[in-house]
Amino acid sequence: MSTTFKPLDRDASTDAARSRRWLWLAAPPRFFALATALIPWCLALAAVLGAAGLWVGLWLAPTDAQQGEVYRIIFVHVPAAWMSMLIYLAMAGWAAIGLIFQARLASMMARALAPTGALMTFLALFTGALWGQPTWGTWWVWDARLTSELLLLFLYLGFIALHGSIEDPRRADRAAGLLALAGVINVPIIYFSVQWWNTLHQGASVSLTRAPSMASTMLSGMLLMALAFWAYSIAAALMRVRAQLLRREQHAAWAQSAAHTQARESQP
């Protein structure tokens, strides 16, 4: 190795090092180790933030002048609805990276996010129904936001079903990834069309462009809950990626030893 570099060489070498550092994590054994290390932290963070959010939401936040105590379901409803949309975007983003750069791990992230996204969508619909009954007097209305949330659930289910029914895992990754991309282009169109079709839902209570129309304790409770949902979603996705890695790499030495270690640790 020579001790002096020409500037051009140094640039090239740092670039190569940077890209290597990026790819370093994409190697399955390293990502497996990273996920194993991150999962307990994410779960702990989710528990702490969730407890704090519930404490703020259920004890500290004042009773709503119009709706009384029933509004408190907002602390689950709104974060779940946020996550349902955000996870779809994240899923489509990972799917695009997986398709364009042929990155297996990115496609696996997309697949791992889908059940969590479907769960959040279902939770948003379910808590919405529970909230709608006492306030609107009905479990369900064919309103723009409710309907597009339901269609979002169908998009998640279609993604999961398509991925599950193709046997070759790489082809399943690519086909489902393409479907996620088609879906993400379609989501604004669906939302617009459904809004055009019917609208009854109350306006968004939290908006980035104008001052929120709610007490700051309510807002902070909701943000805490949203962060807790974030931490939970990351942990759940990483756990799923870990399981998929073990299954897909079951013939690799590292995966077999990782499975053995895990089995040994889980024994009393």
Added chain:
Amino acid sequence: MTVPASPTVAAPSSTRASQGAPVSPLALGGYWLRTELRVILRRGTDVIAALVFFLMVTTLFPFAIGSQPELLRAVGPGVVWVAALLSVLLSQAHLFSDEWRDGSLEQWLMHAPWPLLAVYARIGAQWLTSGVAITLMAPLIALQYGLTAPSVAVLMLSLLLGTPVLCLLGALAAALTLGVRHASLLMALVMLPLAVPVLVFGAGAVGAWQAGIDPEAHLSLLGALLALAVPLLGGAILWALRISVQQ
């Protein structure tokens, strides 16, 4: 339905290409479209089955919901549109599966000139025998549901603009689910949520006309969807076909 891939059909383009005179894409597309149509029409049962399905679904509704004229007039456009959606989906189920199974799809994707054009030719032929046929049958159903003549015209116009988008969506679903067990069920699961905007604007156009509102906005939006869908979904279908043959 192995048209662009089969050697007899590929012959005109390849012999002409080997003589050094390149075939224009337009001529080739027209040739493919005619051949696709001939193949579909020779196996007429598929076309007839989809149309009869359309007719039967629309006939089922009065049995289930009652035959009050006002009720039928109100639900008519929606029923026709949902039945059209399902019928188009049904007719697309085996759009590429024969070639996929015998391996000619892979050959064709590798060697055919302008593969996107061949995809459009196949979907275009499929649309002419499903979407256009349904549009032509719509007045018959509209008569049973008591729609007035102008609303039938709006219905037909909306079907003419909307069914190509449904065909493209169905083709994408068919390409994604190649070789999968229970493919047609999965196709429905994949395609139906994406087809909601077409349904909203299509049935909405007739509803608006019945309510005394100008349906131009609905029809323009349907046209916009079509203009978006032709390039985007065409590319996506080709991509999905390539994915289906990759190992």
